[in-house]
Amino acid sequence: QSVSSKKILIVYLSRTNNTKVLAEIIHQQVGGTLIALEIEKPYPQNYQVTVQQVVHENETGFLPPLKTKIDRIQQYDVVFVGFPTWGMQLPPPMKSFLHQYDLKGKTVIPFNSNGGYGTGSSFQTVAELCPNSTVLDGFTTRGGSERDGQLLVIQGARAKTAIQAWLRKLKLL
Numbered sequence: 478q479s480v481s482s483k484k485i486l487i488v489y490l491s492r493t494n495n496t497k498v499l500a501e502i503i504h505q506q507v508g509g510t511l512i513a514l515e516i517e518k519p520y521p522q523n524y525q526v527t528v529q530q531v532v533h534e535n536e537t538g539f540l541p542p543l544k545t546k547i548d549r550i551q552q553y554d555v556v557f558v559g560f561p562t563w564g565m566q567l568p569p570p571m572k573s574f575l576h577q578y579d580l581k582g583k584t585v586i587p588f589n590s591n592g593g594y595g596t597g598s599s600f601q602t603v604a605e606l607c608p609n610s611t612v613l614d615g616f617t618t619r620g621g622s623e624r625d626g627q628l629l630v631i632q633g634a635r636a637k638t639a640i641q642a643w644l645r646k647l648k649l650l
């Protein structure tokens with residue numbers, strides 16, 4: 478099956494829109510269905526309170542219930558999953574998504590923005606939660622740092638060049 482005939486889903490989590498910009502560029506480049514992941518009970522506005530809640534969720538293995546419902550996930554061949562680094566891990570909502578939806582037999586491609594400390598264990602966790610998928614090399618770039626009051630810093634024009642190079646390497650462009 479050629480790349481152009483594949484059905485593509487792009488699912489992303491974004492609190493301050495950095496990962497959203499990456500998702501939109503990927504969508505522009507490869508098409509498909511673009512979906513923002515939402516949970517039933519949104520995280521608080523306050524950054525520190527959110528950080529503490531995420532620490533607790535990670536420690537207890539709590540999987541926040543998703544508000545987002547994806548229609549007929551079986552139809553997709555390629556699933557991009559985008560997320561910020563949270564507490565040097567995969568954010569709990571994305572853990573929920575990968576637990577809830579079976580991506581068996583599909584190609585899974587992670588992408589990430591972070592506050593300057595990298596992807597932590599997040600890409601590894603994606604691979605672990607998709608044992609029967611082909612997980613390709615992810616894309617990561619520095620985004621904002623809400624801790625330091627820097628919210629959206631990723632600009633489309635600059636990120637686009639890097640994303641195109643990555644997609645070409647994966648033979649998706």
Ligand SMILES: Cc1cc2nc3c(=O)[nH]c(=O)nc-3n(C[C@H](O)[C@H](O)[C@H](O)COP(=O)(O)O)c2cc1C
Binds near residue numbers: 493564591593
């Ligand atoms: C709860 C929380 C935890 C975070 N933990 C980390 C971290 O461990 N390492 C890091 O580099 N950035 C961390 N960040 C910063 C985000 O990864 C960074 O700002 C990212 O670009 C945000 O993406 P978004 O705008 O799509 O939400 C954290 C942000 C939040 C809200």
